[in-house]
Amino acid sequence: MENMNKKKTTICAAIKRTVRAWKLFWKIMPGWFVATFLKGIFSAITPYVTIWFSARLINELAGGRDPMVLRHYVIWILASSAVLMLANAVFERWYKAEDCTMWSRGNIIYMQKLLNMDFVDIDSQSVYDLYMQIMQSQNCAAWGLMESLSLLESIVPAIFQIIGGIGLSVSLFSTMVPDNSKGLLFLNSPLSIIVIVSALMLAAAASPWCATKGSSYWSRFTPQARFENRFLSFFGFVSTERKRAADLRMYEQQENVCNVYSLRNNAFGPHSLMAKWARGPMGLWRVASAAISVLLTGVIYLFVCLKAYGGAFGLGSVTQYIGAITTLFIGISAMLETLGNMRINAEFLETTYELIDMPNRMYQGTLTTEKRNDRKYEVEFRDVSFKYPGSDSYALRHVNMKFKIGSRLAVVGMNGSGKTTFIKLLCRLYDPTEGQILLNGIDIRKYRYDDYISIFSVVFQDFKLFSLPLGQNVAASRNYDAERVKDCLVKAGFGDKLEHMPNGLDAYLYKDIDKEGVEISGGEAQKIAIARALYKDAPFIVLDEPTAALDPVAEAEIYEKFNDIAGDKTAIYISHRLSSCKFCDEIAVFHNGEVIQQGTHESLVADESGKYYELWNAQAQYYAEEQADE
Numbered sequence: 001m002e003n004m005n006k007k008k009t010t011i012c013a014a015i016k017r018t019v020r021a022w023k024l025f026w027k028i029m030p031g032w033f034v035a036t037f038l039k040g041i042f043s044a045i046t047p048y049v050t051i052w053f054s055a056r057l058i059n060e061l062a063g064g065r066d067p068m069v070l071r072h073y074v075i076w077i078l079a080s081s082a083v084l085m086l087a088n089a090v091f092e093r094w095y096k097a098e099d100c101t102m103w104s105r106g107n108i109i110y111m112q113k114l115l116n117m118d119f120v121d122i123d124s125q126s127v128y129d130l131y132m133q134i135m136q137s138q139n140c141a142a143w144g145l146m147e148s149l150s151l152l153e154s155i156v157p158a159i160f161q162i163i164g165g166i167g168l169s170v171s172l173f174s175t176m177v178p179d180n181s182k183g184l185l186f187l188n189s190p191l192s193i194i195v196i197v198s199a200l201m202l203a204a205a206a207s208p209w210c211a212t213k214g215s216s217y218w219s220r221f222t223p224q225a226r227f228e229n230r231f232l233s234f235f236g237f238v239s240t241e242r243k244r245a246a247d248l249r250m251y252e253q254q255e256n257v258c259n260v261y262s263l264r265n266n267a268f269g270p271h272s273l274m275a276k277w278a279r280g281p282m283g284l285w286r287v288a289s290a291a292i293s294v295l296l297t298g299v300i301y302l303f304v305c306l307k308a309y310g311g312a313f314g315l316g317s318v319t320q321y322i323g324a325i326t327t328l329f330i331g332i333s334a335m336l337e338t339l340g341n342m343r344i345n346a347e348f349l350e351t352t353y354e355l356i357d358m359p360n361r362m363y364q365g366t367l368t369t370e371k372r373n374d375r376k377y378e379v380e381f382r383d384v385s386f387k388y389p390g391s392d393s394y395a396l397r398h399v400n401m402k403f404k405i406g407s408r409l410a411v412v413g414m415n416g417s418g419k420t421t422f423i424k425l426l427c428r429l430y431d432p433t434e435g436q437i438l439l440n441g442i443d444i445r446k447y448r449y450d451d452y453i454s455i456f457s458v459v460f461q462d463f464k465l466f467s468l469p470l471g472q473n474v475a476a477s478r479n480y481d482a483e484r485v486k487d488c489l490v491k492a493g494f495g496d497k498l499e500h501m502p503n504g505l506d507a508y509l510y511k512d513i514d515k516e517g518v519e520i521s522g523g524e525a526q527k528i529a530i531a532r533a534l535y536k537d538a539p540f541i542v543l544d545e546p547t548a549a550l551d552p553v554a555e556a557e558i559y560e561k562f563n564d565i566a567g568d569k570t571a572i573y574i575s576h577r578l579s580s581c582k583f584c585d586e587i588a589v590f591h592n593g594e595v596i597q598q599g600t601h602e603s604l605v606a607d608e609s610g611k612y613y614e615l616w617n618a619q620a621q622y623y624a625e626e627q628a629d630e
């Protein structure tokens with residue numbers, strides 16, 4: 001949408017994109033489509049039925065005045081009106097019931113895409129920007145997928161208005177003015193019919209064209225709206241963010257927040273560019289559209305009245321033709337305006353499909369990892385180098401590593417040395433830029449992605465829990481084995497706290513969903529995250545700084561129990577605290593993305609020129625100072 005000079009979307013492409021949007025929605029809410037169709041059809045044909053019977057009635061009143069015939073028409077008018085009004089009310093109600101949940105149900109399209117997207121994509125700024133662009137267009141004026149539904153809502157009645165209008169007005173042109181009305185005989189000539197029909201068509205096209213021209217200003221406003229909406233959606237919610245509340249008060253930022261919010265809100269206020277356009281060109285295009293409609297109605301009245309005056313048909317038919325052609329005109333205008341809006345919306349849909357069509361490269365592998373009871377999964381890094389997407393420098397360089405089954409590997413190194421990146425590659429959240437990672441001798445890209453990640457339990461440094469019951473958090477599922485969940489929580493050191501929770505595993509974490517929810521500390525959350533990793537019971541367990549938020553007692557407990565916790569699993573353990581790595585079978589020292597040393601604690605600490613020795617001594621000195629202070 002940024003590039004306003006790009007070629008306009010053709011109507012064919014616009015229809016294709018809109019139909020695709022309808023298909024996407026059809027899968028999740030077919031009821032909405034049925035209700036919209038029925039509502040559209042009935043609301044379009046109702047006026048025609050009334051027009052047709054009223055015309056017959058008026059003709060009879062102005063002509064034969066046969067009481068039987070008159071009664072017959074009155075009964076038909078009343079009966080058909082009653083049935084149609086009832087049907088309209090039923091379908092309108094059904095449509096409303098479907099429509100009020102349409103936005104929340106429609107959201108599932110984006111949810112499914114984002115939840116199942118490759119990590120590398122969801123982690124990238126460009127994908128985030130794309131999604132925000134789509135959301136802001138949608139929130140600003142419903143452009144995008146949601147607009148495609150509004151288009152369907154307008155197109156259905158328009159189609160039936162056109163069909164009905166043509167049906168009821170054909171005889172206007174085929175009924176001739178009798179020969180005795182000399183001055184009006186020109187109304188019978190094919191030329192006058194061509195002129196009047198062309199004028200009608202032209203006006204029917206010009207009116208929606210002007211209206212669409214007015215609407216097109218919305219898409220020009222998009223880049224600015226997107227930018228301003230970012231401020232609004234961020235600062236608009238700052239006051240409700242509990243985690244920000246203390247900081248905000250300490251630094252007295254309340255006024256600043258309100259100022260930024262008000263300033264940006266002006267972008268949509270009476271002095272904004274959009275408001276200026278609305279008062280100026282947008283408004284003028286709308287006025288022109290309405291003026292053409294009024295002019296056309298005048299032309300129709302003139303043509304129909306002249307024909308009736310000339311004696312071509314009676315008073316009742318005048319009502320029929322004026323009603324039919326006016327509704328036909330409304331139908332054609334609505335159809336053309338909808339097609340115009342469809343073209344505008346197609347540009348927004350293009351952005352939407354850019355996101356929806358993003359391929360899941362990770363999921364292209366086909367091999368299944370054998371379900372091995374002996375859990376003998378051997379992973380090897382073979383000369384792996386990696387650059388983050390969009391970054392010029394390597395975060396990992398020439399890493400070679402073979403994980404010995406059932407062993408404990410500690411990964412140490414300074415901040416930014418590549419430890420977490422190494423774990424992310426191991427779990428295939430990213431693919432290596434160079435080199436290969438092998439599982440039992442086969443490149444991991446050849447395995448089904450979901451199969452491959454099922455062999456890892458990871459506690460990331462920045463793990464997140466859900467505002468859901470404790471049991472569901474640990475099991476990562478609604479159905480779980482309560483005894484096993486409890487066992488994992490006890491192993492992770494959460495047993496005492498669990499005993500004091502009246503609702504036990506059913507207690508909600510945090511208060512977002514349940515006001516009785518339990519607020520847990522960072523350390524408790526970390527224990528729950530460790531329990532979740534244990535419950536998954538995968539052959540590999542990876543703990544990235546697992547004790548950073550734990551108090552010294554809890555930390556000591558985890559170390560003591562670590563062998564128990566890890567059991568027969570292959571364990572990888574990242575820690576800044578080198579004393580906690582001593583128990584590992586092997587230690588890999590990362591520095592600037594490379595593994596510069598590898599061995600047991602004893603062998604590494606013996607190498608006085610090595611990085612490990614340096615890190616070890618720095619911490620040993622710190623502990624010594626701590627002890628001296630005590």
Ligand code: ADP
Nearest residue numbers: 388391395413414415416417418419420421422
């Ligand atoms: P460690 O876990 O040892 O602290 P990381 O693996 O997190 O280090 O980071 C290694 C390098 O990769 C750092 O230079 C860091 O800035 C960079 N890095 C980490 N994450 C990203 C990312 N998402 N995009 C770009 N660079 C990143």
